Amino acid sequence: MVAEILVLIFLIIGLLFNALGIIGLIRFPDVYTRMHATTKSTTFGSIFLCFGVIIYAIATLMGTGDSQYLMVILHTIVAVFALAITNAVGAHAIARAAHRSGQMPTPGVVDRLAEANL
Amino acid sequence: MIEYFFISALALVILMLGSMIRLYIGPSIADRVVAVDAINTMTIAAMILLGVYYKQLIFIDVAIVYALLSFVSTLYIAKYVGGEL
Numbered sequence: 001m002v003a004e005i006l007v008l009i010f011l012i013i014g015l016l017f018n019a020l021g022i023i024g025l026i027r028f029p030d031v032y033t034r035m036h037a038t039t040k041s042t043t044f045g046s047i048f049l050c051f052g053v054i055i056y057a058i059a060t061l062m063g064t065g066d067s068q069y070l071m072v073i074l075h076t077i078v079a080v081f082a083l084a085i086t087n088a089v090g091a092h093a094i095a096r097a098a099h100r101s102g103q104m105p106t107p108g109v110v111d112r113l114a115e116a117n118l
Numbered sequence: 119m120i121e122y123f124f125i126s127a128l129a130l131v132i133l134m135l136g137s138m139i140r141l142y143i144g145p146s147i148a149d150r151v152v153a154v155d156a157i158n159t160m161t162i163a164a165m166i167l168l169g170v171y172y173k174q175l176i177f178i179d180v181a182i183v184y185a186l187l188s189f190v191s192t193l194y195i196a197k198y199v200g201g202e203l
Contacts, residue, residue, distance in 0.1 A: 004119050011126045015133075018160060022136045025156060031148045034140070038156040046163035049126065053170050056119065068175065075178040076166060082182050083162055086189035090155060093193050097200035098148035 003059030010052035017045030030106040031098050039091040043084060050080045123171040130164045147199050151192065158188040 024037025053076050061069040134157050141153040162181045169177030197203045 007119065008122060011122055014163070015126055015129050018130065018133050018163075021156060022133045025137060025140050025153060031146060031152065034149060035152050038152055042156050042159040046159050049163045050166055052126075053123070053166055056123075056170065068173075071175055072170065072178065075175065075182065079162065079166060079178060079182045079185065082185040083159065086185055087155070087159060090189055090192040090196070093196035094148060094151050094155065094199075097151075097196040097198075098146075100200035100202075101146075101148065103146060103148060 003055055007052045007056050007059075010048050010055060014045040014048035014052065017041045017048065021045065031103055032095065032105050035091055035095060035098075039087060043087045046083055047080055050076050050083075120171060123167045127164045127167040127171070130160045130167070134160055147195075151195050151199065154195075155188075155192055158184070158192075162188075 018041065021038045021041030024041065025034050028034045028037055054073055057069040057072040057076070060066065061073070137153050137156050137160075141150055141157070144150040144153060162185050165177050165181035165184065169175065169181070194203075
């Protein structure tokens with residue numbers, strides 16, 4: 001019962017952060033801010049989805065003693081490490097490539113007076 | 119309790135469709151690479167969730183290999199965009 005609530009909480013956190021990352025990807029103005037939104041949020045959310053899987057596998061392993069779930073736990077931990085390391089390095093490479101190809105950040109100044117056309 | 123994983127995988131597929139909007143309209147190549155990177159990350163999470171739902175351990179192994187291969191492809195596209203290839 002406790003495991004079910006924990007799995008539900010972890011899955012909701014993971015989906016919420018993934019959704020925030022995708023909203024940032026669609027709405028933000030230039031490539032650096034889009035990368036800032038998506039890379040961190042989707043990595044965090046996917047790691048929490050994997051934590052939900054690990055909690056479920058631990059609960060099922062304790063309940064039934066099926067040794068297949070031990071393999072699920074170990075392989076999911078390996079997948080979490082692969083995900084965390086490769087996403088960070090890939091984001092650095094994309095940011096460097098975007099800078100080398102001449103992309104400039106949008107100036108972060110909000111000018112309401114120019115928008116209002118007074 | 120097992121249905122939560124399938125519903126989460128379905129929600130991840132909907133988020134991937136949202137990311138494909140940016141993949142379609144992205145002004146530069148770098149925007150599209152960022153969108154593909156997000157789609158790859160969510161594909162890995164969906165594979166792990168579906169591997170638990172269908173009780174197939176091989177899906178999780180495929181997710182690990184997919185993570186490493188998508189990392190290599192992202193690095194190569196980044197080298198191409200940066201003009202170093």
